[in-house]
Amino acid sequence: MLGPLDALHPPPRRVLVAGTTGVGKTTTAGRIGDALGIPHTEIDGLFHGPGWEPRASFEDDVAAYTAEPQWVTEWQYNQVRALLTERADTLVWLDLPIPIAMWRLVRRTVRRRLGRIALWNGNVEPPFWTFFTNRDHIIRWGIRTRRKMRAMVPAVERDAPHLRVVRLRSQAEIDTFIARLRPSGAAE
Secondary structure (H helix, E strand, O other), X not given: OEOOOOOOOOOOOEEEEEEOOOOOHHHHHHHHHHHHOOOEOOHHHHHEOHHHOEXXXXXXXXXXHHOOOOEEEEOOOHHHHHHHHHHOOXXXXXXXXXXXXXXXXXXXXXXXXXXXXXOHHHOOOOOOOHHHHOOXXXXXXXXXXXXXXXXXXXXXXXXXXXXXXXXXXXXXXXXXXXXXXXXXXXXX
């Protein structure tokens, strides 16, 4: 497993960003794409259709963009994880402390709900009271799955030897890693 200061040669071209719910996968994936000059596809936007229903074309859409020579996306959704792993060359694991991950998740969820921010295909976060009635409310999901990556990433590292795994344990490590991806002298 690599850290934020380890050199990546050749540079990553097909990158997955892993981490628990709300840890900053999408933001980090976008920053990695910008740093490398490669497209970022937000996988949630392909999965969620109107009314939070899964889109029928999801797996085909993922297969299409991961067939391209360069991309960055988030490593989620069981039905496509194996394909993503097979086609990627680098997995960036955001292994932030659980209190930080949970704080980010709660803060993001509250901001999205209060602002009625439209997410994918017109969806918005549900009312706060659904935390108590919906087992799969995003915050309950985050609590339930908060340790999931600690089992999944070491297993994929073992089972997919072609995949470089970079473990980042703080925002400072994330920032350092991304800065090192940029060509010399390029600003973020």
